[in-house]
Amino acid sequence: MESMATLSAAEDRKLHIVMFPWLAFGHMIPYLELAKLIAHRGHKISFLSSPANIDRLPKLPPNLTPLINLVKLPLPHIDNLPENAEATIDLPYKTVKYLKLAYDGLQQPITHFLQASRPDWVLFDFAPYWLGPIAAELKISTSFFSIFIATVLVYAGPPAGMIDGQDGRSKPEDFTVTPNWVRFNSTVACPLYEILRTDFTVDDGHVSDLYRFGASIEGCDVVAVRTCSELEPECLQLLTELYRKPVIPVGLLPSTAYDAGDEDNDWRQIKEWLDKQAKGSLVYVAFGSEVKPNQTEITEIAHGLEQSELPFFWVLRKRRGLADTELIELPEGFEERTKGRGVVCTSWAPQLKILSHESVGGLLTHSGWSTAVEAIQFERALVLLPLLMDQGLHARLLEEKKLAYLIPRNERDGSFTRDSVANSLRLVMVAEEGKIYRDKVKEMRGLFGDRDRQDRVKPLQQKAPANSITTSTPPPHSRTSTKTTTADPHHHPPSDPPPSPPAPNPLPQPTEPQPNRSIIRLQPASHDSITSKSISTVAHPSITTADLKSVTTAPVAPRLSLPVISLFHLQSDPPAPLSSPSSPLPTFHRRTTTSHTTCRLYSIISVSIIFHHHLRPSRAPTADHHPPSTEPQPHPPSRSVPPSASLTTTANQRLHNHRPSLPSPPTHPSPPSTIITAPN
Incomplete structure (x- = not known):
């Protein structure tokens, strides 16, 4: 009971969490949805973005405005970046690299903000690969929050391979097969046309997206993923092995919209037209804001819609910002x-309201994850036409689950015909053979759209496996006895040998279910041996050393081991203060509960308070490091952390060694460090 009281007290403590998404609305909206969920628990959020993006975010519910602080950070001027372009929606796809340069120019303002606000956590996206080391220097815990699902992250591979490019895939054709680190039956692969169309590598001195991903993963404490264990159990487990750190599913984050009751004239006109359509008869067509179909594709889509004889509402973006010179046009006479x-709408449309209307029965889309979640949330059948690599991975996962149908295409160049568009739409919308897709989205609505369900936990159907720290026998492949659950964090007996690497095992057959043997180790600080992170894992028997280049083996025997599934579902005795050199680590006990759909990030953050001070001292000592004192210590004075400073952890040191040469910083003054807060 005492340990439960401690857990409850930890969760009652209100935290300050900083969120810093990439400048794309497909990223900002999921971050905002997660911010709302965390704020509902009473925690304070600082949501950082550029001024124009803050102004374009959806309205917040009045009860959350005191807790979510929208912080405006002006972008620096960058040559070749169009004026007033502050999001990917504002400029052509090929010029987004200049927006990333402007984004990188926010290092100094963000450093100043973190120094002044001293948050408990920072949640950041793939693009600010430099933020993890800055937060580490300031002793702030970090989470890389991926809006990409686990399937996409598995496809990208181990972080070390993303950083140094040495994962065995050197040409586009190498990406058309399932990666060799995937040990289960999977459709994790892409056709060549998606790979060639996706600009995930660069050759002009800019930092590639793959490098940003790898460095962001290496530089954080915890990885949070927008998915759930029911949808991607194998990929989530594999990610914990590839990343060697906790990987937490935070749920699917279905979109919510605050209705202030001020319906505009545009929506009233749209609704009047939708009301005239038969229930479930209409196809909603939208291809997102990141990339637009080319002229040939638009022509075939239009003719396919015409041939299908189905009613439709098409949101068509003819250009990406004022700098986009590649205008697209509908076939002559199509609208007549x-x-x-x-209806063809060439301006902004309220997608969530349209999808929720009863006349909409299906959605023809690019398979952006937010759009797919919204469609299933409202039981809309999906017909998919992915354009980029991550969209294709989403599409194949949904097709594998019978939640969507992919329009047939040429495997080499990605071309498709108007007939394939029309036939696919009629199959999914009205044909008896396509009833499986319509039924499946109805079946899965509870998983994708029930926010309360995603916040619940339920007892496991069976007891926890015996590889818990409370057993008297060491778990398989663990070099640490589980008889002792407390240890002196400042003393290492000389008799403790370094852990030996696990012996290689034969690869398991895909048809044989494998037990969860991945063990998380929470390690104390050491001045003579620093691990790459305070949390590391022992190798899983199905993964070879060659497959996991990012692993750094700690030469110090761990003091505490606990199964991955229980990392953030812990009971703890009250932790002793770190001021005493003899303070033991708290005793953790395995619980027999796990999240039904997700382990919510706000629960992660709250529970982590129990061992927060054990985690952060495991950082490598800096030049001004001193042993813990028995006297209360004030906050360290604010100091600017140079973005190019050497990284202090083993993993981040490797990141630093592979860092690409960046263009010289602009000669203009940096953006003002004064933070402008948007009115609530």
């Missing part, structure tokens, strides 16, 4: 021929 049963 489809007048009455189809």
Whole structure:
């Protein structure tokens, strides 16, 4: 009971969490949804973005505005970046690299903000690969929050391979097969046309997206993923082995919209037209904001919609920002021929309201994850036409689960015909053979759209396996006895040998279920041996050393081991203060509960308070490091952390060694460090 009281007290403590998403609305909206969920628990959020993006975010519910602080950080001027372009929606796809340069120019303002606000956690996206080391220097815990699902992250591979490019894939054709580190039956692969269309590597001195991903993963304490264990159990388990740190599913984050009751005239007109359509008869068509179909593709889509004879509402972006010179046009006479049963909207449209209307029965889309979640949230059948690599991975996962149908295409160049568009739409919307897709989205609505369900926990159907720290026998492949659950964090007996690497085992057959043998180790600080992170894992028997280049083996025997599944579902005796050199680590006990759909990040953050001070001292000592004192210590004075400073952990040192040469910083003054807060 005492330990439960401690856990409850930890969760009652209100935290300050900083969120810093990439400048794309497909990233900012999921971050905002997670911010709302955390704020509902009473925690304070600082949501950082550029001024124009803050102004374009959806309205917050009045009860959350005191807890979510929208912070405006002006972007620096960058040559070749169009004026007033502050999000990917504002400029052509090929010029997004200049927006990333401006984003990188926010290092100094963010450092100043973190020094002044002293948050408990920072949640950041893939793009600010430099933020993890800055937060580490300031002793702030970090989480890389991926809006990409686990399947996409598995496809990208181990962080070390993303950083140094040495994962065995050197040409586009190498990406068309399932990676060799995937040990289960999977469709984790891409056709060549998606790979060639996706600009995930660069050759002009800019930092590649793969490098940003790898460095962000290496530089954080915890990885949070927008998915759930029911949808991607194998990929989530594999990620913990590839990353060697906790990987937490935070749920699917279905979109919410605050309705202030001020319906605009545009929505009233749209709704009037939708009301005239038969229930479930209409196809909603949208291809997101990141990339647009080319002219040939638009022509085939239009003719396919016409041939399908289904009513449709098409949100068509003819250009990406004012700098986009590649305008696209509809086929001549298309709007006249489809007048009455189809609408083409070339401006912004309220997608969530349209999808929730009863006339909509299906969605033709690019398979952006947010759009797919919204469609299933409202039981809309999915017809998919992915354009980029991550969209294709989403699509194949949904197709594998019978939640969507992919339009047939040429495997080499990705071309498709109007007939394939029309036939696919009619199959999913009205044909008896496509009933499986319509039924499946109805079945899965509870998983994708029930926010309360995603916050619940339920007892496991069976007891926890015996590889818990409370057993008297060491778990398989563990070099640490589990008889002792407390240890002196400042003393290492000379008799403790370094842990030996696990012996290689034969690869398991895909048809044989494998037990969860991955063990997380929480390690104390040491001045003579520093691990790459305070949390590391022992090798899983199905993964070879060659597959996991990012692993750094700690030469110090761990003091505490606990199974991955229980990392953030812990009971603890009250932790002793760190001021005493003889203070033992708290005793943790395995619980027999796990998240039904997700382990919410706000629970992660709250529970982590129990061992927060054990985690952060495991950072390598800096020049001004001193042993813990028995006297209360004030906050360290604010100091600027140079973005190019050497990284203090083993893993981040490797990151530093592989860091690409960046263009010289602009000669103009840095953005003002004064933070402008948007009015609530």
